[in-house]
Amino acid sequence: MAETKVVFHYPTRLLETPVVSRLVRDFNLEFNILRADVTPGAEGIVVLGLAGETKDIERALAWVKKQGVAVQPLEKDVVRIDDRCTECGACITLCPTAALWREVDTQAVRFDPDKCIACEICVPACPPRAMRVAF
Ligand code: SF4
Ligand code: SF4
Structure with a gap:
């Protein structure tokens, strides 16, 4: 099983969209919300720990980006x-x-x-x- 940490930058229009729950349902991932800063009317920032098969993590992050969420790896x-x-x-x-x-x-x-x-x-x-x- 692979693990990674990422930062999702949500544009305002996606704040109500259940992006994170889809990671579990559609991509078999486990997630842990490490930090979240979601202010109505402003960009939302969520820091996540993700675990799952490497190919599922890659597919999931590609899907998240396609929804309009900017994804930043948290490697440093x-x-x-x-x-x-x-x-x-x-x-x-x-x-x-x-x-x-x-x-x-x-x-x-x-x-x-x-x-x-x-x-x-x-x-x-x-x-x-x-x-x-x-x-
Ligand atoms: S010196 Fe740097 S870290 Fe300290 S207050 Fe100024 S900008 Fe911030
Ligand atoms: S890198 Fe600097 S500006 Fe960015 S979240 Fe950390 S303290 Fe704030």
Whole structure:
């Protein structure tokens, strides 16, 4: 049995469509929702762990893409080198999952790896290169 982790980026028009349940019914896959960020009127992001036969995973992902969902493999992590962060805040509004935010009390910029989907948007945007891709 093969396993993989993927990020589904749902356009607004597909938010009501039961895409994930079809993975079980039509492609014999097991899934585990690792993270989900679905806001009405905005793009939805769901991070999934998938398990099944390799050919079924490939067929399923091809079907998902055909429905209009952008599929991003989650093969790497984005990390922050805390010593380099200058708390400038440039990354906060760019992060699609609110994995980076400013703490009200201390004004420090925090990073939550559990919310990060490794989209890498913050990596080039960080002036002192505190955000890094870790393979
Ligand atoms: S890579 Fe950066 S911008 Fe993307 S989800 Fe993670 S922290 Fe947010
Ligand atoms: S852009 Fe970089 S330096 Fe600025 S707050 Fe974010 S991680 Fe820290």
